[in-house]
Structures are given as C-alpha cells and as structure tokens.
Amino acid sequence: MTSKQKYRVALLVFTVPTLLFFSIMVVYPILQTFQKSFFDWDGLTPATFNGLDNFIRLFQDDDFWVSLKNGLIFAFVLVVYQLGLGTVLAIALSNKNIFGRKFFKTTYFIPVVLSSVVVSQLFIAIYNTDGGLVNSLFTLFGFNYQQAWLSGEHSSIWAIAFTNAWQNLGVHLVLIYAAIKSIPEHLYEAATIDGATFWRSHWKITIPLLGETYKFCLIMAITGGLNAFQNMFVMTNGGPGNISYTFTFMMYKAAFRSGEYGYGSAAAAFLVIECLLFTILINKIVAREKISY
Amino acid sequence: MKKMKTHAMALILLSVMVALSGCGSSNKGADKEVSGNNVEKKPETVETIKLKFYAQYSGQEKAAYDAAKEAMKKVMPEVEVEFEVAAQDDEQKIKTYAAAGTLPDIFFASSGLIETLKNSDNLLVLDDVVKANDIESKLNETSKAMLWNKDGHSYSVPNVGQWAAVIFFNKEIFEDNNIKVPANYTELLEAVTALKAKEITPLTLFAKEKWTGVQLLDMAIVGSDPGGLKKLDNGEGTFSDEAYIQGASKLEELVKAGLLSKNAFNTTYDDAVAQFTSGKAAMLLNGAWSMGALEEGLGEGKMGMLYTPFTDADKVDSAQWNISGGGFNQGFAVSKNSKYPEVAAKYAALISLEFNKQRVIQIGDPNSILVEEVQPTVGFTPIQQQYAKDAVNFKSMTTFAWGFENAKFKTVIEDNSQKLLAGQKLDDFIQDMNKELERVRN
Numbered sequence: 001m002t003s004k005q006k007y008r009v010a011l012l013v014f015t016v017p018t019l020l021f022f023s024i025m026v027v028y029p030i031l032q033t034f035q036k037s038f039f040d041w042d043g044l045t046p047a048t049f050n051g052l053d054n055f056i057r058l059f060q061d062d063d064f065w066v067s068l069k070n071g072l073i074f075a076f077v078l079v080v081y082q083l084g085l086g087t088v089l090a091i092a093l094s095n096k097n098i099f100g101r102k103f104f105k106t107t108y109f110i111p112v113v114l115s116s117v118v119v120s121q122l123f124i125a126i127y128n129t130d131g132g133l134v135n136s137l138f139t140l141f142g143f144n145y146q147q148a149w150l151s152g153e154h155s156s157i158w159a160i161a162f163t164n165a166w167q168n169l170g171v172h173l174v175l176i177y178a179a180i181k182s183i184p185e186h187l188y189e190a191a192t193i194d195g196a197t198f199w200r201s202h203w204k205i206t207i208p209l210l211g212e213t214y215k216f217c218l219i220m221a222i223t224g225g226l227n228a229f230q231n232m233f234v235m236t237n238g239g240p241g242n243i244s245y246t247f248t249f250m251m252y253k254a255a256f257r258s259g260e261y262g263y264g265s266a267a268a269a270f271l272v273i274e275c276l277l278f279t280i281l282i283n284k285i286v287a288r289e290k291i292s293y
Numbered sequence: 294m295k296k297m298k299t300h301a302m303a304l305i306l307l308s309v310m311v312a313l314s315g316c317g318s319s320n321k322g323a324d325k326e327v328s329g330n331n332v333e334k335k336p337e338t339v340e341t342i343k344l345k346f347y348a349q350y351s352g353q354e355k356a357a358y359d360a361a362k363e364a365m366k367k368v369m370p371e372v373e374v375e376f377e378v379a380a381q382d383d384e385q386k387i388k389t390y391a392a393a394g395t396l397p398d399i400f401f402a403s404s405g406l407i408e409t410l411k412n413s414d415n416l417l418v419l420d421d422v423v424k425a426n427d428i429e430s431k432l433n434e435t436s437k438a439m440l441w442n443k444d445g446h447s448y449s450v451p452n453v454g455q456w457a458a459v460i461f462f463n464k465e466i467f468e469d470n471n472i473k474v475p476a477n478y479t480e481l482l483e484a485v486t487a488l489k490a491k492e493i494t495p496l497t498l499f500a501k502e503k504w505t506g507v508q509l510l511d512m513a514i515v516g517s518d519p520g521g522l523k524k525l526d527n528g529e530g531t532f533s534d535e536a537y538i539q540g541a542s543k544l545e546e547l548v549k550a551g552l553l554s555k556n557a558f559n560t561t562y563d564d565a566v567a568q569f570t571s572g573k574a575a576m577l578l579n580g581a582w583s584m585g586a587l588e589e590g591l592g593e594g595k596m597g598m599l600y601t602p603f604t605d606a607d608k609v610d611s612a613q614w615n616i617s618g619g620g621f622n623q624g625f626a627v628s629k630n631s632k633y634p635e636v637a638a639k640y641a642a643l644i645s646l647e648f649n650k651q652r653v654i655q656i657g658d659p660n661s662i663l664v665e666e667v668q669p670t671v672g673f674t675p676i677q678q679q680y681a682k683d684a685v686n687f688k689s690m691t692t693f694a695w696g697f698e699n700a701k702f703k704t705v706i707e708d709n710s711q712k713l714l715a716g717q718k719l720d721d722f723i724q725d726m727n728k729e730l731e732r733v734r735n
Contacts, residue, residue: 043392044413062725129555148555151715237501240558241712256385258704259409 075225211287436662454660458618489551497574514540516604521691619690
C-alpha cells in the first residue's frame with residue numbers, strides 16, 4: 001500500500017463513523033419524509049400512495065401562504081437585526097477606545113444561554129396589551145397607540161421574530177467580532193495613512209473581508225427564520241387562528257394535531273427544499289472569491 | 294505502528310456501528326425488558342402481574358388514583374400497577390406509543406383517541422369484561438352512554454362523569470356594578486357592554502388553549518341547536534345552517550362589544566384564574582370540573598354558574614338545559630397488545646368505577662357516574678350541590694373539543710374559531726368553515 005493509499009484509508013476510517021451517524025440521524029429521516037410526502041398516512045395505519053395530492057393541496061392551503069410569508073418575514077428580521085446590529089456592535093466592541101468592552105460582550109451574549117421558553121415568557125410580558133412595557137412606553141411618551149402585539153394580524157410575526165432576533169444576537173455578534181479581530185491591523189494603518197475615516201476604513205476593509213463570515217451568518221439566520229417554531233409555540237401557539245404559523249408549525253399541526261402525517265411530510269419536504277435553495281443561493285452570491293490576507 | 298493505527302481506527306468504526314445498531318433497537322429491547330420478568334416466570338404461575346397505567350396521575354387526581362389502587366389490591370391482589378403521568382400534548386405521546394407498538398396496558402382514551410386507535414387495531418374490545426362484571430348496571434343513566442361506542446362495542450369504561458362547559462361569574466362584580474346576571478343573549482350583550490364600560494374584562498378566556506374558543510362557539514350554538522359542533526363532527530349539517538350562523542353571529546357581536554381581552558390568545562389557564570379571582574375579569578369559561586378550585590380562590594358563595602347565556606330570550610325555557618360539553622364513550626381503555634389482555638381489561642373496568650368513587654370521596658367530585666351513593670369526606674360546597682342538582686335536568690350534551698372523533702375537524706374548528714374571536718368577519722368565517730368541512734369529511 002502506497003502512502004497515498006494509506007492516507008486515503010485513514011481518511012475513510014476517520015470520516016466514515018461521522019458520515020454514518022449523520023446519515024442515520026439526518027439523511028435517512030429526510031429521505032423518509034420525502035417518501036411519506038407522497039402518501040396519505042395517519043401515522044398508525046398503513047400508508048396509501050396518493051401521488052402529488054399532498055403538494056397540490058399544499059399550494060391551495062391558506063396555511064401554506066401564511067407560513068411562507070411568515071417564514072420570510074422571520075428570516076428578514078433575523079438578518080437585519082442580527083447581522084446589521086451585530087456588525088455595528090462588533091465594530092464598536094473591536095475599538096480599543098471603548099470602555100467596558102468585556103462587560104458589553106458578556107452582556108450581549110447572556111440571552112443566548114437563556115432558555116427560549118424563558119425569553120418567550122419575558123417578551124409575552126413585554127408585549128402585554130394591559131401594562132406591558134411596549135404599550136407603557138407609548139403611553140409614557142404621550143402616544144395613544146395601544147396594540148395587541150401578539151394577536152394583531154400584522155404585528156404578531158414581527159413581534160415574535162424580534163424576540164428570537166434579540167435572543168440570538170450574541171451568536172452572530174461573537175462570530176463577526178472574531179472575524180474582525182482576525183483582520184490584520186496593518187490594513188487599517190495603511191487606510192489611516194491614506195486619510196480614510198473610521199467608518200470609511202470599516203466600509204472599505206472590514207465589511208468586504210467579512211464575506212465568509214457573513215455567508216455563514218446569513219445561512220444560519222435565514223434557515224433559522226424559515227425553521228422557526230419554539231417562540232411561536234410558546235408565545236401564541238400559532239394563533240390567533242393561523243396568523244403566526246411557519247412551515248414547522250404547519251407541519252406540527254398536520255402531523256400531530258390532525259393526524260395527517262403524509263401532508264405534514266409534504267410541508268416538511270417543502271421546507272427542506274426552501275432552506276436548501278436559500279443555502280445554494282447564498283453560496284452563489286455571497287463571498288464567491290475566497291480572500292486571503 | 295501505522296498498521297496498528299489503521300486497525301485501531303477500524304475497531305473504532307466497528308464499535309460505533311455496534312453502538313448505533315444498539316440505538317436502533319433500543320425500544321424493542323426496553324419492551325422485552327419490561328415483559329422479561331414475566332416471560333421467565335410464565336403468566337400462569339406468576340404471583341404478581343405488572344401493568345403499566347398511563348393516566349392523569351398528578352395534581353388533585355393523584356389522591357383518587359392512589360386510593361383506587363389501594364382498593365383494587367383487595368379485588369385483584371395479583372396485579373401491581375405502575376402509573377405513568379399522561380402528557381398534556383394533544384394525545385401525541387400516546388399515539389406515538391401506538392405507532393411504535395408500545396402502548397401501555399391501560400390508558401385514558403377520549404372519543405377521538407378511541408376512533409384513531411380503533412382504526413389502527415390497537416384497542417381491546419371490552420364487551421365481555423363489561424358484561425361479566427356487570428359494569429353497566431353500576432352506572433347511572435346519564436353515564437351509561439359513555440360505555441358504548443357508536444358501533445355497539447365498548448372500548449373504554451368511563452372513569453369520570455360528563456362535565457358541562459360553564460361560564461363562571463363573580464357575583465360581587467355584578468352586584469357592585471348593578472349589572473344583571475345574564476339569563477339570555479340580550480342580557481349577556483348588555484352585561485358585556487356595561488362591564489367593558491367600567492373597564493372590567495367581561496370574560497377571561499385562556500385561549501392559548503385553543504379548545505376554549507371552540508367551547509365558546511359551541512355554547513353559542515346549543516341554544517339554537519342542541520347538537521352543537523358535535524353534529525358537524527358527526528358529518529351532519531354545514532355552517533350555513535341557521536343555528537351555526539346565529540351562534541357565530543352572536544360571538545362576532547359580543548367580540549365587537551369587548552367580550553374578550555386583547556390578550557386572550559396569549560392567556561394561560563393560570564393567568565385567567567388570576568384575573569378572575571382577583572376581580573379583574575367578571576366571567577371565566579371552563580369545564581365544571583374546576584368549580585371547586587375556582588370557588589376556593591374567589592371565596593365560598595361568591596361564584597355562580599351560567600350554562601346557556603347565549604340563548605335567545607324566547608327560547609330560554611326550551612333550550613336552557615341544552616348543554617355544551619360532555620363527551621361520549623371515553624374512559625380507561627386497554628391495549629390490544631397487552632401481555633395480559635384479560636387481566637388488564639378486568640382491572641381497567643373495575644378501577645374505572647373505583648376511581649370515580651374515590652374522586653367523590655377524596656376530592657368532592659359532585660358528578661358521580663355511579664348508581665351507588667357516595668359522600669365526600671369534606672362534604673359538597675354550595676356550588677357543587679347546585680351543579681349536582683342541575684345535572685339531573687341536563688337534556689342534551691355535546692362534547693369538549695378533545696371528544697371530536699374527526700381529528701381534522703378538531704384542528705380546523707380550533708384554528709377558525711380563534712380567527713372569529715380575533716375579529717374575522719362572519720361571512721369569511723362561514724365560507725372558510727364550509728370549505729374546510731367539505732375537505733375534512735372526504
């Protein structure tokens with residue numbers, strides 16, 4: 001056996017267990033979900049093949065369009081808040097002149113380690129119509145703008161998405177901060193010598209060099225938004241009616257509440273395809289060229 | 294050395310594969326383990342038969358279960374029961390058990406679950422054990438219906454009576470604000486308007502649990518049609534029928550008048566109880582089973598009950614005992630795959646009655662299913678006495694949402710009734726419901 005062959009064998013030995021584990025725990029269930037999406041199945045009795053019926057029904061279902069819209073809104077909020085604010089805060093924290101940087105870094109990360117249920121309960125209180133923090137602030141500043149944030153048709157999903165965005169800001173902040181710290185200092189020194197201002201040097205140096213990090217953060221934020229479930233389950237139970245549904249909630253409703261596992265699998269299959277498409281799209285568009293410095 | 298490394302890696306790979314295959318068969322292994330003792334000892338010769346019992350073994354019910362278990366030791370000393378606390382999860386866990394073929398020997402089954410498990414051939418028919426133990430003669434007239442399924446067989450033995458859905462009200466709030474306790478729909482609308490004007494939440498609904506919205510709608514319908522939503526679940530009628538339009542229309546009007554708090558859809562049971570007992574809300578909807586706990590929170594004699602406040606004034610006499618709530622053919626059921634089907638069936642049948650008896654004795658349940666007269670240790674409170682007196686007059690009952698046999702209908706009505714309560718227009722609601730009815734009935 002040549003050393004190249006030995007290297008390949010060693011490579012296989014190291015990777016096969018993980019691949020096997022991944023296949024059993026992830027790939028097989030996904031394939032099974034796709035297979036079941038072509039069946040009428042209640043989870044207990046034998047499944048009956050019904051071709052594309054589940055997918056045809058999916059596109060005619062009001063829940064589908066509400067879930068699609070909500071998933072996109074959720075992803076949008078996460079991207080804007082976590083990547084936008086995350087970048088601003090990371091740049092600020094990377095500035096050595098800022099006092100108490102360690103304290104702020106820790107503080108921003110605290111919500112990440114809290115349970116989603118705890119955070120959701122906290123925000124239920126904040127959004128409460130009677131005496132909740134948001135409505136109280138409006139009253140305090142003299143605005144007569146009392147809203148049922150979690151029950152309103154147009155406010156519910158935004159309010160829930162913000163809860164998730166707030167909680168997980170720390171993850172993206174840390175990733176972006178670490179990426180900023182890895183950018184060589186001499187690039188900024190050169191920019192300063194050339195007369196670039198603080199913000200201009202970040203705009204021209206930091207942001208472009210964060211491409212790889214942004215790619216990962218974008219995939220995490222968008223797929224996280226499309227997959228959202230926990231917050232709405234705790235905060236609104238998908239309601240009132242279906243106004244805070246996402247595909248995961250729709251899948252949960254079909255499979256576990258209505259006993260329509262075939263239809264639920266179709267919703268899940270669509271979600272997998274949607275997430276995959278976004279991942280491919282992000283990989284195609286963002287940071288196409290690897291920058292090394 | 295390198296060869297050794299490769300061998301070591303191969304060994305790791307093999308052990309991971311063995312571990313994974315072990316994971317895959319863990320359920321079967323566990324199953325065998327549970328019954329393993331019995332296999333070794335042969336059922337004919339065992340002294341103790343262990344049965345798994347999936348039930349609401351928590352809260353105040355725990356005392357009744359423990360007492361019933363103790364009493365059963367005298368009747369079937371060979372049986373040892375191990376309780377598993379039932380999850381409040383829309384029956385997902387028990388259905389998963391059924392899908393995996395690991396149903397507990399005995400479990401509580403609602404009408405909806407009975408239909409599902411009957412269709413998948415997971416339920417033991419209890420006809421023989423019911424007859425052999427003369428169960429039917431021990432049940433009072435109103436409870437006999439709960440013993441039999443519409444196909445003529447018995448799949449469960451009732452363990453609790455049929456509770457009415459009730460609107461509890463705080464007497465002091467109505468008296469202090471000089472508002473008449475509503476006896477019909479017109480008075481209810483007036484009361485809601487008056488309470489809202491005084492900044493008191495007219496009705497606190499823990500609508501985070503979607504069944505409460507369904508029950509409110511059902512209560513609004515039974516005044517015009519005693520079949521309520523159960524009739525639609527059975528495949529009869531549509532939402533275009535007069536009674537359903539009227540019911541939905543009344544709710545639309547009440548919602549506009551301010552019946553519910555804007556937070557209703559995020560309100561949990563505990564939140565609702567806190568609002569009701571603190572005097573922030575004048576009324577609360579729940580099953581009559583909660584009367585004891587609510588009265589304790591509000592104070593004895595301070596709480597009243599309304600059964601049909603949505604009924605039109607001219608129909609009150611004829612419809613006042615058309616009750617929303619109840620439930621049919623539900624109780625303790627037995628898995629067809631139980632290791633000891635006969636023993637489990639007999640135990641389930643007998644403990645059902647014993648459990649009900651202990652509910653009366655231990656927790657003062659005024660809604661006994663038994664012919665035998667049983668008195669609670671601490672006596673009945675006035676409201677419990679009132680309920681026991683009223684229950685005799687109940688002419689018809691519908692069901693609670695978990696009693697719907699068509700799971701698809703249950704989901705649809707749960708979501709759509711919430712939309713109506715959130716302010717959806719009546720016509721849109723009727724149209725959506727009729728469209729969904731057509732689908733769920735196919």
